[in-house]
Amino acid sequence: MSISETPPRTRRQAAPDEAQQTRKEDALMVNSVEKAFRVLSAFGRQHQTLSLSQVASETGMDISSAQRFTHTLNKLGYLRKDAQTKRFELTARTLDLGYHFVRSSRLVDRAMPYLMHLSKETEETINLTVRDGTEIIFVSRFLSRNVLNTDVIIGTRMPVYCTAPGIAMLSRLPEDEAMAVIDASDLKPYTASTVWQRDALREKIRQAAAQGYATAFEEVYLSDASIAAPILDHRGQPEGAVNIAVSCSRFSREEVISRFSSLVVATAHAVSRI
Amino acid sequence: MSISETPPRTRRQAAPDEAQQTRKEDALMVNSVEKAFRVLSAFGRQHQTLSLSQVASETGMDISSAQRFTHTLNKLGYLRKDAQTKRFELTARTLDLGYHFVRSSRLVDRAMPYLMHLSKETEETINLTVRDGTEIIFVSRFLSRNVLNTDVIIGTRMPVYCTAPGIAMLSRLPEDEAMAVIDASDLKPYTASTVWQRDALREKIRQAAAQGYATAFEEVYLSDASIAAPILDHRGQPEGAVNIAVSCSRFSREEVISRFSSLVVATAHAVSRI
DNA sequence: TGAGTTTTTATCGCTATGAGATAAATCTTA
DNA sequence: TAAGATTTATCTCATAGCGATAAAAACTCA
Numbered sequence: 001m002s003i004s005e006t007p008p009r010t011r012r013q014a015a016p017d018e019a020q021q022t023r024k025e026d027a028l029m030v031n032s033v034e035k036a037f038r039v040l041s042a043f044g045r046q047h048q049t050l051s052l053s054q055v056a057s058e059t060g061m062d063i064s065s066a067q068r069f070t071h072t073l074n075k076l077g078y079l080r081k082d083a084q085t086k087r088f089e090l091t092a093r094t095l096d097l098g099y100h101f102v103r104s105s106r107l108v109d110r111a112m113p114y115l116m117h118l119s120k121e122t123e124e125t126i127n128l129t130v131r132d133g134t135e136i137i138f139v140s141r142f143l144s145r146n147v148l149n150t151d152v153i154i155g156t157r158m159p160v161y162c163t164a165p166g167i168a169m170l171s172r173l174p175e176d177e178a179m180a181v182i183d184a185s186d187l188k189p190y191t192a193s194t195v196w197q198r199d200a201l202r203e204k205i206r207q208a209a210a211q212g213y214a215t216a217f218e219e220v221y222l223s224d225a226s227i228a229a230p231i232l233d234h235r236g237q238p239e240g241a242v243n244i245a246v247s248c249s250r251f252s253r254e255e256v257i258s259r260f261s262s263l264v265v266a267t268a269h270a271v272s273r274i
Numbered sequence: 275m276s277i278s279e280t281p282p283r284t285r286r287q288a289a290p291d292e293a294q295q296t297r298k299e300d301a302l303m304v305n306s307v308e309k310a311f312r313v314l315s316a317f318g319r320q321h322q323t324l325s326l327s328q329v330a331s332e333t334g335m336d337i338s339s340a341q342r343f344t345h346t347l348n349k350l351g352y353l354r355k356d357a358q359t360k361r362f363e364l365t366a367r368t369l370d371l372g373y374h375f376v377r378s379s380r381l382v383d384r385a386m387p388y389l390m391h392l393s394k395e396t397e398e399t400i401n402l403t404v405r406d407g408t409e410i411i412f413v414s415r416f417l418s419r420n421v422l423n424t425d426v427i428i429g430t431r432m433p434v435y436c437t438a439p440g441i442a443m444l445s446r447l448p449e450d451e452a453m454a455v456i457d458a459s460d461l462k463p464y465t466a467s468t469v470w471q472r473d474a475l476r477e478k479i480r481q482a483a484a485q486g487y488a489t490a491f492e493e494v495y496l497s498d499a500s501i502a503a504p505i506l507d508h509r510g511q512p513e514g515a516v517n518i519a520v521s522c523s524r525f526s527r528e529e530v531i532s533r534f535s536s537l538v539v540a541t542a543h544a545v546s547r548i
Numbered sequence: 549t550g551a552g553t554t555t556t557t558a559t560c561g562c563t564a565t566g567a568g569a570t571a572a573a574t575c576t577t578a
Numbered sequence: 579t580a581a582g583a584t585t586t587a588t589c590t591c592a593t594a595g596c597g598a599t600a601a602a603a604a605c606t607c608a
Binding site: 026037044045119155156 | 307308310311314317323341342343345347349352363364366367368369371372373375376379386390393394411413416417419424427428429430
Binding site: 027028029030031032051052053063067086 | 583584585586587594595
């Protein structure tokens with residue numbers, strides 16, 4: 001049979017101006033993927049359900065795109081559409097990705113038994129966190145019976161600069177890199193106790209480097225105290241942190257340090273691969 | 275300058291056969307999105323890291339597509355590429371989606387305080403699950419100090435038919451719908467105790483409907499006992515389940531029921547909106 | 549060490565795909 | 579019940595992205 005008779009004529013491109021900006025800037029980028037994630041991220045505490053037009057306005061897409069992506073994500077099972085109200089909501093399937101991550105993470109693998117042990121030994125809340133730019137992400141969590149804070153869950157992000165795990169990780173980076181993270185952060189006080197000024201933070205990082213652990217007392221949430229130590233990979237680079245979180249009402253600053261510093265440091269060291 | 279001289283010739287389409295199958299079948303589907311998720315799902319316990327060519331073969335895509343999607347996902351921050359080994363791995367950013375889900379879920383919102391309470395009261399492991407087709411998904415989890423099973427984490431999926439929460443949810447569905455779920459399942463025994471035959475399951479569902487709770491003893495994991503009750507939405511449809519999981523070594527079947535049945539039922543009822 | 553093999557990176561032309569406009573249908577609300 | 583808003587369906591055109599392939603780099607194993 002005859003194959004395409006289309007003449008091999010090169011078609012003229014229109015408007016090469018803004019073309020360069022987006023199009024040829026990154027030839028391998030598949031933009032639809034970003035848009036799909038943009039739609040999914042539009043949902044949250046503030047937007048438990050969204051109508052089609054809300055999705056459009058929240059994501060800055062036109063109605064046609066919103067239609068296409070909600071349809072696609074609905075078909076893939078990440079979005080459910082209420083037949084009655086025509087509103088969309090996220091489904092539990094969105095947990096799949098994170099599940100794959102946790103299952104594939106060597107760090108989590110190695111850390112888990114030590115975290116469990118630390119949890120039993122202290123009966124306090126234990127967290128495993130990693131850094132993503134200027135934020136830490138909670139990856140694994142063992143809750144204490146004492147304080148059950150449901151605001152922090154797996155996947156929660158917090159600024160590096162005002163958390164014990166964040167400072168602990170920075171303390172094992174070359175100082176200029178650590179300060180680059182600080183400088184990229186949107187520094188501001190969350191509470192009266194938040195350490196948020198550049199030089200105070202540098203001092204805090206140096207101290208953490210010297211001691212091998214970092215602390216944060218009521219820097220994000222009132223009555224929350226935290227002590228953390230960095231986990232190092234085989235190159236000595238920080239790849240995460242272990243921390244113990246307790247209520248300020250139950251321990252003084254000195255008690256937190258005397259009781260828990262050597263435990264977190266030991267745990268973090270055991271998980272490290274240096 | 276002269277704009278396109280391309281003759282307004284209708285371009286010949288090649289192979290209109292398989293065209294209909296995929297292309298026009300669903301005009302609104304954006305296939306790139308599915309491919310992106312396919313790439314991400316290739317990672318897991320078995321494949322902690324993947325090279326480009328492995329991604330291609332695992333996902334059944336050609337090398338060019340694998341290249342494009344790994345590149346895209348890397349740029350978006352869901353995939354990290356080791357500069358040394360050129361291998362890819364998932365990042366903690368993949369937890370974002372699930373985070374958005376948990377934050378946006380009214381079910382989780384409503385359930386959380388009751389689950390916490392149940393957790394404190396019993397000191398046992400408490401789970402919140404929802405159903406996705408023939409599987410249940412663990413959405414929220416409060417671990418007991420007694421048994422720490424790290425195999426089950428948030429996002430874990432299990433078959434509906436051999437879990438207490440699964441049967442509990444089916445028990446509030448019309449029997450034909452419940453059996454349709456059973457019939458769509460890949461029924462098989464995981465352990466010697468697994469109830470997996472169609473009529474035994476129907477009987478189990480009926481019993482659960484009569485009692486208001488369902489049980490499963492060592493049906494998936496040896497030494498795991500579980501008792502669950504369904505959470506109903508305002509229409510009376512099951513939208514989830516609460517369960518208490520204990521070790522068989524600590525309680526007899528009768529003890530599990532006598533101690534915990536009224537507690538799970540009460541909790542599930544409190545969370546329900548009927 | 550260096551030829552052979554595999555894997556990764558870069559580039560390109562073509563066209564199916566998806567963007568965007570718009571029309572039809574459906575739902576709100578005053 | 580008419581006007582307005584929102585959702586669903588459909589169409590056309592340009593381009594985004596597919597797939598092929600070439601070039602470079604990284605292994606392999608004599």
